[in-house]
Amino acid sequence: MxxxxxxxxxxxxxxxxxxxxxxxxxxxxxxxxxxxxxxxxxxxxxxxxxxxxxxxxxxxxxxxxxxxxxxxxxxxxxxxxxxxxxxxxxxxxxxxxxxxxxxxxxxxxxxxxxTTQAPEDTAQKWPQEVKYEFHTLQVDARAVLDGDSINVYVDTKSPRESAVVPISVQEATIERHEARARKDYARADPLKEQIESAGYRVFDANRNGDDVLARKYRIRLRGVDAPEGKQPYGKEAREALLNLVEGKCLRILVYGEDRYGRTVGDVYTRDVFVQEVLLKQGWVWHYTHYDKRPEFAEWQKQARAARVGIWASSNPQKPWDWRKERREGIAIETFA
Known part of the structure; x- marks a missing residue:
C-alpha cells in the first residue's frame, strides 16, 4: 500500500x-x-x-x-x-x-x-459543539475533587472505549485476574499499579462475577467555576456536587479537553443537568470566559436574586480572581 x-x-x-x-x-x-x-x-x-x-x-x-x-x-x-x-x-x-x-x-x-441516525436526530440529541458522549460507572465520594471537577470511570466494554485499550493493559488485566485466582498477590499488586499508571482501573467481580476494566477520566464541568477549596464556600460547593453525583452513573456530553488534560463536558444524572442545579443553588459562577450560554446567565441571575449559596455574601470573590491573586503572590515571594 x-x-x-x-x-x-x-x-x-x-x-x-x-x-x-x-x-x-x-x-x-x-x-x-x-x-x-x-x-x-x-x-x-x-x-x-x-x-x-x-x-x-x-x-x-x-x-x-x-x-x-x-x-x-x-x-x-x-x-x-x-x-x-x-x-x-x-x-x-x-x-x-x-x-x-x-x-x-x-x-x-x-x-x-x-452514522445510522439522521442529522436532525443527532442535532436534537446533542447541543452544538458536543463531540461525543459517554456513560460512567457509579461515582464514589472520593471522586469529587471540588465543586466543578470529578474523576469518573468508563467501562471499556463500551464501543468507544473497546477500540482504544492498549493491548499491554488488556494483557495485564488478564494476568492480574489469574494471579488473584491463585492468591498470588505479590504478582497481582504490581499489575494493578501498572494498569492504573496507564489510566485504567480494574473493579473486581461485578454481579456476573466478572472483573470490570474501566478507563479513568477527569471531568471539568463546562461553563461553571466553583470556589476553590480554601475559598469561602469552597467546601460547601464540593458538598453540593457530591450530593448530586455520589452513587450515580453519569451521562457526560464531551466538548473536548482543557489545557490541563481534563475532559470538559456537561454532566447529567438521569435527566438532571448538574450545572443547572449548581447554578440555581448558587454554588458556582457562570464562567463566561469559556461559555456564553444565556440560560447559564439566567440561572445565576435567579440565584443571585434569591441570595442563595455564595450569593448570601454581599460581595463573593470570583474564583478566577482568587487564583490570580495567589499566583501573583507566589511570584512576588519568588522574586523578592
Missing amino acids: GNALRYLCGDCLSPQTSEGAHEVIPGSTGFDLLARDLFQFENTAQVPEGLSQHVDALKKTQATWYKKILAAWKEDPPSNAEQAAILIVRTLQKQQKVHVQGLLAFYGLPYPIA
Whole structure:
C-alpha cells in the first residue's frame, strides 16, 4: 500500500500467527491491526483467517470487503478507531448488518451509531459543539475533587472505549485476574499499579462475577467555576456536587479537553443537568470566559436574586480572581 499506511502500521506489520489470529503486539490497537491487515491484503490478496470466526461469509466475499475498504482508505485515510469504523460501515452499507458488526468486533472497533441516525436526530440529541458522549460507572465520594471537577470511570466494554485499550493493559488485566485466582498477590499488586499508571482501573467481580476494566477520566464541568477549596464556600460547593453525583452513573456530553488534560463536558444524572442545579443553588459562577450560554446567565441571575449559596455574601470573590491573586503572590515571594 502507500507510504502513509506503511508509516501508520509501523511495527504492527509483523506476520499473523499460524492459526490466523492476530498476533499480540504490545501497545497496538484494533485500528493498528486493521491497517496491518489492509497492507497485507494489498500485497497478498489474502484476508485474515481469524475473521471467519466472526462472520459466516465466504472468503471470496470477505476479499471483496477488504478490496472496497482498501480503496476507501486510500481515498480518505482515517486517523483513529472511530473514523475507521465509520469508513467500514459506509463502505459496506449494502452488506448484512451482522457481517459488518462481526468485522468490527474482529478488530474491537466501536459500532458508529451516529452514522445510522439522521442529522436532525443527532442535532436534537446533542447541543452544538458536543463531540461525543459517554456513560460512567457509579461515582464514589472520593471522586469529587471540588465543586466543578470529578474523576469518573468508563467501562471499556463500551464501543468507544473497546477500540482504544492498549493491548499491554488488556494483557495485564488478564494476568492480574489469574494471579488473584491463585492468591498470588505479590504478582497481582504490581499489575494493578501498572494498569492504573496507564489510566485504567480494574473493579473486581461485578454481579456476573466478572472483573470490570474501566478507563479513568477527569471531568471539568463546562461553563461553571466553583470556589476553590480554601475559598469561602469552597467546601460547601464540593458538598453540593457530591450530593448530586455520589452513587450515580453519569451521562457526560464531551466538548473536548482543557489545557490541563481534563475532559470538559456537561454532566447529567438521569435527566438532571448538574450545572443547572449548581447554578440555581448558587454554588458556582457562570464562567463566561469559556461559555456564553444565556440560560447559564439566567440561572445565576435567579440565584443571585434569591441570595442563595455564595450569593448570601454581599460581595463573593470570583474564583478566577482568587487564583490570580495567589499566583501573583507566589511570584512576588519568588522574586523578592
